[in-house]
Amino acid sequence: QVQLVESGGGLVKPGGSLRLSCAASGFTFSDYYMSWIRQAPGKGLEWVSYISSSGSTIYYADSVKGRFTISRDNAKNSLYLQMNSLRAEDTAVYYCARGASYSSSIPFDYWGQGTLVTVSS
Amino acid sequence: SYVLTQPPSVSVAPGQTARITCGGNNIGSKSVHWYQQKPGQAPVLVVYDDSDRPSGIPERFSGSNSGNTATLTISRVEAGDEADYYCQVWDSSSDHYVFGTGTKVTVL
Numbered sequence: 001q002v003q004l005v006e007s008g009g010g011l012v013k014p015g016g017s018l019r020l021s022c023a024a025s026g027f028t029f030s031d032y033y034m035s036w037i038r039q040a041p042g043k044g045l046e047w048v049s050y051i052s053s054s055g056s057t058i059y060y061a062d063s064v065k066g067r068f069t070i071s072r073d074n075a076k077n078s079l080y081l082q083m084n085s086l087r088a089e090d091t092a093v094y095y096c097a098r099g100a101s102y103s104s105s106i107p108f109d110y111w112g113q114g115t116l117v118t119v120s121s
Numbered sequence: 122s123y124v125l126t127q128p129p130s131v132s133v134a135p136g137q138t139a140r141i142t143c144g145g146n147n148i149g150s151k152s153v154h155w156y157q158q159k160p161g162q163a164p165v166l167v168v169y170d171d172s173d174r175p176s177g178i179p180e181r182f183s184g185s186n187s188g189n190t191a192t193l194t195i196s197r198v199e200a201g202d203e204a205d206y207y208c209q210v211w212d213s214s215s216d217h218y219v220f221g222t223g224t225k226v227t228v229l
Contacts, residue, residue, distance in 0.1 A: 047220060061217060105210070106211065108164070114163060
């Protein structure tokens with residue numbers, strides 16, 4: 001069955017860096033678009049970044065552009081999010097999610113359980 | 122940037138019908154997806170492309186989209202439907218995914 005398992009979250013000081021990972025299994029990872037989505041405590045969902053199946057197309061939310069970098073290693077079935085210059089407002093649970101292949105508008109059909117990132121001094 | 126507006130809360134009695142709206146400028150021209158999120162859990166896709174259901178999602182969940190409003194309808198509401206619901210679209214003008222503000226459904 002499809003599984004997405006995030007890791008790498010934790011407590012980091014403002015201005016610091018963190019790298020999140022998402023290990024995928026149960027499907028052909030290299031065939032699917034992937035995204036990171038976050039949710040601040042008690043708040044709604046916010047899309048963070050998208051990467052195409054080959055990694056050739058990448059998009060970022062305005063709130064993280066220039067600070068975050070999404071990447072993938074199809075040989076390792078893994079998705080990454082490098083987060084630099086972290087701010088308090090980046091505190092959230094970060095989910096990796098798979099883009100469904102059965103729709104051209106690519107909804108997110110599978111999500112990981114999330115990893116918590118806390119930015120605080 | 123494109124904005125999706127949802128009512129903060131909807132209350133419904135068991136067995137009745139819940140309707141959750143998602144407002145956006147000419148949203149009828151976009152494909153709308155809906156997610157259910159229960160406390161402490163990851164979101165689950167319940168409707169995609171306005172009105173299609175992924176396998177395993179009950180027929181009680183349906184959707185529609187026209188003009189400036191998309192709607193998720195939950196028929197014969199059950200206690201287990203109590204959750205937060207989010208609409209979502211792809212905004213091609215900005216190359217951004219956009220989520221709605223979210224609606225908490227309470228089963229009375």
